[in-house]
Amino acid sequence: MAGFVKVARADEIAPGEKVIVDADGVLVVIVNCDGEFYAIEDVCTHDGGPLGEGDLEGCALICPRHGARFDVRTGDALTLPAFEPAPTYAVRVEDGDILVEAY
Ligand code: FES
Numbered sequence: 334m335a336g337f338v339k340v341a342r343a344d345e346i347a348p349g350e351k352v353i354v355d356a357d358g359v360l361v362v363i364v365n366c367d368g369e370f371y372a373i374e375d376v377c378t379h380d381g382g383p384l385g386e387g388d389l390e391g392c393a394l395i396c397p398r399h400g401a402r403f404d405v406r407t408g409d410a411l412t413l414p415a416f417e418p419a420p421t422y423a424v425r426v427e428d429g430d431i432l433v434e435a436y
Contacts, residue, residue: 337425337432343370344429351394353385357435360385361422364405366392371405372422372433379415 340354341363351364353375360375362385373394375385382398389395393402393411401415408421423434 336434337423338435339430340433341431342429343426343431346370346431349389351385351389354433356422356433359435361433362394362405363424363431363433364389364392364394366405369406370424370426370431372424373403373405373408374420374422376419377401377403377415378410378417378419384419 338357340356346352346365348365348368351362353362361372362375364371377384377396379401382396384394387395387397392405394405395402399414402411403419408418410416425432
């Protein structure tokens, strides 16, 4: 367990936006969904698509490869062709910094 690592500044990610960061060796998408930050792995569980390059609709991130949708709050796959959830990570905001729990 590596603990929480600083990955971005909160004021750099407006509501409805996302960034891809390296959280201690794992590529993670940080999403601002309605003012709350969530972290989901940048890999689609269908066929490894780059989730962070997909569109964001509310709290749903859409894989750019075949269109599966994931709920960034839970990692759940909402639509086929993905059916397994994507890993999510705990997020904390401290002094304007976004920290992700890397493990
Ligand atoms: S790789 Fe994401 S939907 Fe196929």
